[in-house]
Amino acid sequence: MKHTLIKILKLLSPYKWWMLLASLVGFLTIGSSIGLLMTSAYIIAKAALHPHIGELSVGIVGVRFFGISRGLLRYAERLFSHEVTFALLAKFRVWFFKSIEPLFPSKTGRFTSGDLLTRVVSDVENLEHIFIRVISPPFIALAVALAVSIIFAFFNHTLIIAFLIPYLLAGVGVPFLTYKLSAKYGEDIILLRSRLTEISLDGIEGKRELISFGKVEKHNAEFNDVNQRIIKLQRKMKLISGMNESLIGLMMNIAVITIFVASVPLVKSNLISGTSLSVLALGTMAAFEAVLPIPLALQYLNSSIKAGDRLFQITEQVVEDKEAITHELKGENIELTNVNFSYTANEEVLKEISIKINTKEKIAIIGGSGAGKSSIINLLLNFWKINSGSITIDNIDYKGISEEEIREKYSVIPQKVFLFSDTLKGNLLIAKPDATDEELWAALQKAELKEFAETLPNKLNTWIGNHGKQLSGGERKRVAIARAILRDAEIFICDEITADLDSVNEMNIINTIHSVTKEKSLIFITHRLVDMDKYNSIYLLENGEIISKGTHSHLLTNSEKYKEYIEQ
Amino acid sequence: MNIDKNLLKLTSKTKSSFVISIISGVAASAFTILLAYYLAKSINQIFLENKSLPDVYNYLIIFILAALLKAFFIWYEKSKIDIVVGDVKKNLREAINKKLFADKETILLDKKSGELSNTVIKGVEALDAYFSEYLPQLFLSALTPILILIFVFPIDILSGVVFVVTAPVIPILMYLIGSTAEDLNRKQWKSLNRMSGHFLDVLQGITTLKIFNRAKDEIKRIEEISNSFKSSTMKVLKIAFLSALVSELLSTISIAIIAVEVGLRLMYGKMEFESALFVLILAPEFYLPLRQLGVRYHAGLEGIAAFKSIQKLLNSGSDNTYKESSFSKVQNGNIEFKNVTFSFPNRDNKTLDDISFTIESGKTTAIVGESGSGKSTIINLLMQFLEPDSGEILISKNNLLNISEDKWYNQVSLVSQTPHIFHKSIYENISIANENATENDIIEAAKNAFVHDTIIKFNDGYQSIVGERGATLSGGEIQRIALARAFLKNSPILLMDEPTSSIDSIYEKGLVASIKKLSAGKTVVIVAHRLNTILSADTIIVLDKGKTIGQGTHSELLNSNVKYQNLYNTFKREM
Ligand SMILES: Nc1ncnc2c1ncn2[C@@H]1O[C@H](COP(=O)(O)OP(=O)(O)OP(=O)(O)O)[C@@H](O)[C@H]1O
Ligand SMILES: Nc1ncnc2c1ncn2[C@@H]1O[C@H](COP(=O)(O)OP(=O)(O)OP(=O)(O)O)[C@@H](O)[C@H]1O
């Protein structure tokens, strides 16, 4: 726990001067109110003794000064501290995204997008406030305690004790009491909120299923249950935090009494003047403003540490750094040799896979559902690490090449197409950020999507819905095809591209792919064995193993299994 | 500065707690006055009346009692308001969540899921400050100063006048700044919402971004978004700070004025020290609630802005209160499309244009047509996810729209083109189709869908948690699980949209056979591009650009329908 705090503080260190400045100004603000009330009390106590007007003038200047300075200082403090806060927000968010990016997709493990969203939004917000809520209040309270003690010492040193005991009770005792009572709730609330986001998202995205299977009620019950638990905990937490303000107020009044009781004998024995009575009482009252935020600071400290933990948990996953040597890859030949691979520690999904693709060769990978075809793509794109064997490109081992450089060589149409909740154009530009509209239209035409895009109300700038849900299944697929065509890399990978297309469309698309890859390499995964004689070699996969390979005619004569596929 | 009536309405069930909370707040203020009174009295006794400590003991005891009671009422005020806040948040969140499903398709298609979940979770949370801080403060900032004035006026008219003159400036000022601030806040909330939507989109799509080496650029974009969010937030806050500055200055300067004004009169013997001190102690207390109102107003503004977007959500679309069906049971008769026309609100062309056909009960009807011709739209209409613009869909001559969803969904199973896999165990993902299914039923269904053998190979078998949206499953596995749901539900009407598109030919052969077995005696609608899956359908409907251009058996169509011939011949050529 302390460890996390240190790590958080390290992240804050670039802003230390700003923070110091903001805290200093915060201290001066409260100092001004103390000054204002003490001088005001001084004026009227002195005036009650009917002195000469000249004796009041210093006090009158004083109240004017403090009256104005308090307002201005408060304003400055707020500006400074929020400057720090928002600088932190932007910094934390980018830091989080930067660290999470390399983890996708193989190291994200049990983290769902809903969970990650909660982290990047709520946990970051939590940390963002760490300065205003957690760090600055104790500093200010401490400085105020010191300053008041010094001022009171000018009156009489016994007053320091009369002031400090209730002040410490309010600034340390009350916060610890309420913290102890509520610590565990804060943590639970964070977890439950994250859970609620997950439930909500899963439900929103699975709405059709929930409705059509009549499970909406059940989903709502689950949602309401978590929601109610959150509300209950929040209420408990607030019952406790409600005690803070009330107890600190009580301590302040007790301090007024202790100061009063301590100063009466001093007045009687003429150690201090009678005017001091009201000056001390009002000064004490003003000083307690500094401890008011402390109990919350402690609570926030706890939740900031929890939030910090949750962020570090993700950002600290080790990602090995590759040396930044660029290889000027040509993408000429790719070779997998005796590759073994498993997603989890369990059974291997791919066993002893060897595949070779020479420059401009076209290969096909076929095999049953779940045989491991898409997994080979995951490996080629370096999304997952192999258990043993090797993968090379241009005869250089993947281990020595940066992921970016590897991916630069591939144009991929994945099986599970993901579209962003953006316009058609936005979705295409991902493949080629600087593409002109003409290029986009040309790609759409090749992907058999031009005619459709022309019917859209805003053409390329039409929003295509959440995850592209406003497109038909085949249209979504064709957007992905257009992307790959735009990208135009040396090696094309097509994973079940024709699954959602009608036969005419399919034929055209396959022809397009073959024509755009005429001068390129092509890896074609399919379970529809069309035009198989176009491929230099065909790999037949079963249960993660290559059971036969060769050309179409070779396999027709040598592989029973292949024949079975063809004859379906 | 307005009190949104709709927001206030949310507290109708907890009105008494709210009122008690306000009363407690006022009671706490009354004790504050008592405290000031006895403190001033005690100091006066010692300072000017030359009394000794024991003489003022009874004042001090009253002081301590008052302090205790004040502490209690402050706590009680908070605890009561929390009942109100908790109730509002609970109900509102439940209402939004419910609305998300009552509204069926429309909302889902128009909003990003990240924005929706942000509204449900954070939007409701933003109301907390409005109800727990701003609203009670609004009442207290009116009541507390009045209470103080009631005590100050009889003691010292002049100070009372200073209070009365300066106090209203603060709320007037806030009112002036308020409308700009409210506007800015609303924009701010919208961009916060959009940002959440964007973040979720990026998080879900990072793999896709990486395929194109675009992840790093996206992070740069996030940095830009965050920075512009930062500067726009600072803009909102600067207004808040400025209004706080003015009210702060006003109150401290007023305190200074009172100190001087009272001091001078004291000096010339026109006033008593005790009353002067009493007024001075109360002066900060007088301005405190007004100053706090300024600060809390801005906390509350976020709530108002969030509530606006919540309200928009709650009032959007058709309010689909569940219909009471006039039929005791949905007869399992023919399904008839009669001149059905449908277009999506945000598209110019008609997606379905005056189509009519009959799906015969107990038979298998296939729908074929080019991608984008409207096949899934027909399925969505049958599922009541969409409603025809004109024409009607009849089930045994009853309009589908008059049949309650509950009853209809009992009769139909849907295998959609993009099945959603929940982030739960495989077992739960299948059993969603039938609550009462036994483990054996589920295994049986999985076997029929040819997915049982695959499942038992997973780490935890049926209890394996599949990743989000089926991340750890292959494309074909997802489809087979979706099919298993249909096998398990075993309802009289079966709608299947491309059920085998990602399944290889060897599995497909078996699957087609099991689907056939399941279909026996059922009304089945199947959409397929792979013509071999539908050759044996009783009727095939050919769809082209939203129009039906043919209906008949395979051989009939092959003889008469050019489009079908074309689709079939290309398909054939590929074999
Ligand atoms: N991210 C993952 N984590 C764990 N297991 C996975 C993951 N992705 C795939 N698998 C498992 O690995 C096996 C091979 O999956 P893969 O996607 O490579 O199959 P496939 O040959 O492409 O099948 P299909 O034709 O159905 O798409 C499957 O059993 C699948 O459940
Ligand atoms: N929510 C929506 N909003 C606007 N347009 C939509 C929406 N859903 C579908 N469309 C459009 O309506 C047309 C018909 O879509 P539909 O999904 O019915 O096609 P389909 O025949 O099922 O095609 P596919 O075979 O590709 O799945 C498409 O052009 C699509 O872009």
Ligand SMILES: [Mg+2]
């Ligand atoms: Mg696959």
Ligand SMILES: [Mg+2]
């Ligand atoms: Mg479709």
